[in-house]
Amino acid sequence: MKAAVVVFPGSNCDRDCRTAIERSTGAEVAMVWHKETTLPEGVDLIVLPGGFSYGDYLRCGAMAALSPVMAEVKAAAGRGVAIVGICNGFQILCEAGLLPGALIRNEGLKYVCKPVALEVTNAQTRFTAGYAGRRQVTMTVGNGEGNYYADEATLERLEGEGQVVFRYVQNPNGSARRIAGVVNDRGNVLGLMPHPDRAFEPELGSADGAILFQSALASA
């Protein structure tokens, strides 16, 4: 099992993702600088970490989506490799066109950091299979622009195709239909605002995030 974490200028959860994957799965994790034009051979999971790539200037994720490595990430997505974007990584995946919708300014206009209860809306994806039988999991959010937005037709399609994977029990940021995480139509690209990379050991308040990384790599 092999995972890669992409590091953009301004990423600040890159080490957290590495630690979370290593401790929850034992997988080897390569850190990939955003200017690279190749990904490690045989990589089973690519993670775009949270943070403030390019300072979130212009629009969250907009500049990172144009980084050289993103061409390889898109190609890997096309080959069916598992890709997870967390927080800023989710924003980058939306900006790169790998996931539908956008993340806009929180309804309360403030950054919000707190633990949130999540419904696992679809436990049949390759990222959530390990949650089968769990109705609720806990992770923390930390974002100023985590308010998921998409037009009604897109939302209907996402719901109908089972692409809504996580839903907030209590909406912390105004996200449409309380959406916290979605997958692409092929089911191999996941974006979510809550942080599984901060919930991989009980002493962090929750180990529920570990299951996500375990599932993603078990499916590889």
Add this chain to the structure above:
Amino acid sequence: MSAQPAKALAETAAEFGLKAEEYALIVRRLNREPNLVELGVFSVMWSEHCSYKSSKRQLGKFPTKGAAVICGPGENAGVIDIGDGQACVFKMESHNHPSFIEPYQGAATGVGGIMRDVFTMGARPVALLNALRFGDPGHPKTRRLVAGVVAGIGGYGNCVGVPTVAGETNFHRGYDGNILVNAMCVGLADADKIFYSAAPAPGLPVVYFGSKTGRDGIHGATMASAEFDEASDEKRPTVQVGDPFAEKLLIEATLELMASGAVAAIQDMGAAGLTSSSVEMAGKGGLGIELDLDAVPQREDGLTAYEMMLSESQERMLAILKPGREADGRRIFEKWGLDAAVIGKTTESGHLVLRHRGEVVADVPLAPLFEDAPLYDRPWVAPAPQPRLAPADVPEPGDYAQAVLTLVSAPDMASKRWIWEQYDRHVMADTLEDSATGADAGIVRVHGTRKALAVTSDVTPRYVQADPYEGGKQAVAEAWRNLTAIGATPIAITDNLNFGNPERPEIMGQIVRAIDGMAEACRALSFPVVSGNVSLYNETNGAAIPPTPTVGGVGLLEDYARRADFAGMHGGQHLVLIGETRGELGCSMYLREVAGREDGAPPPVDLAAEKRNGDFVRAAIQSGQVSVVHDLSDGGLIAAAAEMALASGCGAQLNADDELPAHAWLFGEDQGRYLVATAAGDALLAAAEAQGVPARIVGAAGGDELAAPGVFSLSLARLRQAHEDWLPRYMGG
């Protein structure tokens, strides 16, 4: 060099904040009049902010050594040994004046500046704290200042990716015209890879890297050393603008450059920018330095030498590289997209020499700038002692339930959720306790180990106001107590001494006596000072702030599994009070919030009892005997019980005292006390008795009410509503 009439320059010197006698001293030291650039350099280096000219004699009273101290005051930050070849680097610093003028940027750049002090020494920042003092909630500026400061702290810290794990927020009319924003940063480094600022040898390249230099923040250090008046808003252009993204790149590039082995000495450009960084590096090394200002990366055309030397543009570093290592620098700066240039070299001259556009624009000896800054032994008068209040001197409340609700919803006591939910407390994935979790200190793991750092920030300004000596002792003792209450071994402190104008003898008296008290507590508790910052002239129109010597404490948990919080209380436990209660209501939160008075002497701190009680509690936590502990501070026993009940979701019943009236028993703020919840209360009492520690069972946990039978009872729901509602309602107002 330009020749300007002496009279005009002397006037300019006054505008720069130099006294006439200080200007005369410059002329004597130089044997000539300075030019404008040189005058600017002298004025910032001799500002209180850079020279500590009013406080240095007093600061010398602090104990600064100890078995765990690797580096005490004098460098960018203090360094302590935390075992296994690891070190903790930390410091607290104020950004009071800028935050009052421009709250978002003032607070943001305060966070940025303190982080640079820490990573400049080779440490990766791992935790942030902040101590905030605002004016009365009813003051027309307060709400906007709270919103701006909190957004600025979050905007910077969240983006850089360092968790903000603890802090304190007070409101008092004494800060109406001069708020306090004190930010603390804690970092981790290898003990044998600490970097210092002293230039090691002549002939080495001086490298500038980070953001470009612009006109922002010129004379910021001078502004920070002056009083305020109505025209202070005009000083907005002297407030710097922060770029946390640039700071994040700067951290990574700096740590990578250090790891490459290329760095001989390094210094961030903070207050007084290029001036203080170059003067300190060369001065500490006993060398000279020559800078070519044309090589400085500049944000705009036409910057003068004066502007470049005085600019406080943010996110800039100055490094002296080892011979032949410029290529390492170039590779790393290019990777992180940072501007960089070799802007000069170290020399043997003992002078600071600046060249610009083909001319020498300044040539001054470093010694007077660096070490011969004026040193004042300012006259002071001892503060008038306040009378000790007996319980009978303070009226009981007509309605105890209402008094408890008033207390838990008072601005200083109410939940600060509205604030800390705007701070990323979890990034770096090592946070074990933070503002949200119900513990007396923030706790972050030492990455990859079983160890953890405990951090806290404390001072009770109303105590210091009434008795600077006892208040100074109490600030140190409370930091020690908060670390102890989670089971950590307290190691050292940083301090941020916020006072008014030291040229007034009564203010100088506060400074002298507060430092005396702090120093005594530091000695008694083996809790040395390793770094600090002095912020004087916190006055507006002649009204000084309440004296506020903030203490930032750091402690170590050898095994973070053996710790305590106050969120785990459950039914069936005894409530055991450690420490003595005489019912001290002077300067108490009850007196101010319920009785509407701010008088009397603060509770005295018996340092021997403090140490004995604390050592007992810590040992009980570390041995696994107890795990639910809360220190007693603002609001006394009832406030501690209320906070435990709310954090645990479990009620508590407190017994009456045989002798004290209920208000003194419940609200008294006697020091050196802890409330412990344990199922084995008798065993704890026996252990306490064996060690001569006062302890007694004062109640029981359980149910869904906070109550003192026969006195009052309140449902947790009502208590929680009172505690949680005040701040969001106020900020929404």
